[in-house]
Amino acid sequence: MKPETLAIHASNLVKNTTGDVTPPINLSTTFFRDENGGYPGGHMYSRVSNPNRSALENTVAKLEYGEDAAAFASGNNCGMSLFQALKPGSHIIAPDDMYWGIKKQLLTIFNETLEFDFIDQTDLNLIEKSIKPNTQLIWIETPSNPLLKITDIEEIAKIAKAHHITLACDSTFASPILQNPILLGADIVMHSSTKYLGGHSDVLGGILVTAKKDELWEKIKNIQQTGGAVPSPFDCFLLCRSIKTLAYRMKGHCENGKKVAQFLVNHPNVEAVFFPGLATHPQHEIAKKQMKDFGGMMSFLVKGDVDATSKVVNSVKLFAQATSLGGVESLIEHRYSVEGPDSKTPKNLLRISIGLEHVDDIIADLEQALG
Numbered sequence: 551m552k553p554e555t556l557a558i559h560a561s562n563l564v565k566n567t568t569g570d571v572t573p574p575i576n577l578s579t580t581f582f583r584d585e586n587g588g589y590p591g592g593h594m595y596s597r598v599s600n601p602n603r604s605a606l607e608n609t610v611a612k613l614e615y616g617e618d619a620a621a622f623a624s625g626n627n628c629g630m631s632l633f634q635a636l637k638p639g640s641h642i643i644a645p646d647d648m649y650w651g652i653k654k655q656l657l658t659i660f661n662e663t664l665e666f667d668f669i670d671q672t673d674l675n676l677i678e679k680s681i682k683p684n685t686q687l688i689w690i691e692t693p694s695n696p697l698l699k700i701t702d703i704e705e706i707a708k709i710a711k712a713h714h715i716t717l718a719c720d721s722t723f724a725s726p727i728l729q730n731p732i733l734l735g736a737d738i739v740m741h742s743s744t745k746y747l748g749g750h751s752d753v754l755g756g757i758l759v760t761a762k763k764d765e766l767w768e769k770i771k772n773i774q775q776t777g778g779a780v781p782s783p784f785d786c787f788l789l790c791r792s793i794k795t796l797a798y799r800m801k802g803h804c805e806n807g808k809k810v811a812q813f814l815v816n817h818p819n820v821e822a823v824f825f826p827g828l829a830t831h832p833q834h835e836i837a838k839k840q841m842k843d844f845g846g847m848m849s850f851l852v853k854g855d856v857d858a859t860s861k862v863v864n865s866v867k868l869f870a871q872a873t874s875l876g877g878v879e880s881l882i883e884h885r886y887s888v889e890g891p892d893s894k895t896p897k898n899l900l901r902i903s904i905g906l907e908h909v910d911d912i913i914a915d916l917e918q919a920l921g
């Protein structure tokens with residue numbers, strides 16, 4: 551089945567006894583055993599598994615062409631669980647432009663148990679050179695946050711395979727509709743389902759999908775089920791509901807995104823635009839090769855200092871000035887002030903998540919804010 555069809559049908563392929571067309575929310579934390587001690591419903595206790603979470607995991611595993619998936623209570627918890635599954639002393643090659651919250655885990659939680667380097671992963675030679683005997687994981691994020699850098703998944707997968715290193719890809723900005731890292735050779739894909747999968751800024755979650763149920767994956771599933779940072783049945787229900795429209799929402803985000811990027815490129819008060827769909831983007835050709843379309847995320851530099859940038863971000867009327875991304879409503883954010891003084895993000899950078907409002911209204915708002 552095509553992604554549009556899978557997204558609608560994968561979460562409710564099983565007919566249940568009450569005949570619901572839309573699957574119910576199964577709030578029960580525990581499930582009946584039979585005379586032989588078995589679990590006829592296939593579930594024992596809802597931390598380990600429950601029908602709504604299984605539906606979500608099956609759907610996203612299919613959309614990402616993986617063998618299995620593990621849903622967590624947040625996107626960040628995907629990073630936590632994968633890092634916890636590595637042998638102490640392992641070395642990780644991570645990107646220099648990386649989702650700040652997961653980078654913070656390495657710097658402040660795993661700093662005594664793991665080794666890591668943050669490098670420019672658009673440089674394949676540098677990746678090769680950074681490999682050590684104890685390198686166990688290459689973590690990539692493409693498109694990256696907040697500079698929208700693109701890393702070549704297929705080429706990095708070749709390097710990882712040759713050295714028996716696991717390749718994990720944070721594919722949140724792309725969603726499973728625009729990019730499928732497993733098809734390009736990645737071992738694990740990660741999504742913050744808080745973003746495009748949820749799509750309505752009302753549910754927090756994360757999900758890992760694996761190409762193969764290998765030893766590392768068994769450890770990750772154990773951390774999910776025994777560690778217990780799992781999403782509630784209601785969160786899983788909301789995500790399954792949202793995923794049904796994912797393919798069509800992505801079409802709208804992509805269509806609006808391209809028009810907004812073009813508007814910003816031509817605006818005299820904009821110094822630079824970071825959007826992989828622009829022919830001038832340094833990795834545009836790689837983006838074209840590995841993505842079906844370019845999404846609705848972009849960043850731009852306001853001409854002027856931090857005050858000029860604050861003025862723009864404080865003048866928007868339609869955009870909500872808030873962190874996060876991937877929802878139906880357009881969001882704008884001054885990344886530097888979210889990330890704090892250690893951040894390398896330029897002080898005049900604004901990150902925008904283009905929503906599904908009419909593109910003329912989105913552009914009109916940016917136009918009046920930019921002056």
Ligand SMILES: *Cc1c(COP(=O)(O)O)cnc(C)c1O
Nearest residue numbers: 624625626649695722742744755
């Ligand atoms: C939001 C985000 C995360 C973290 O997800 P949460 O659901 O907020 O914990 C990780 N990676 C990227 C690229 C994100 O945008």
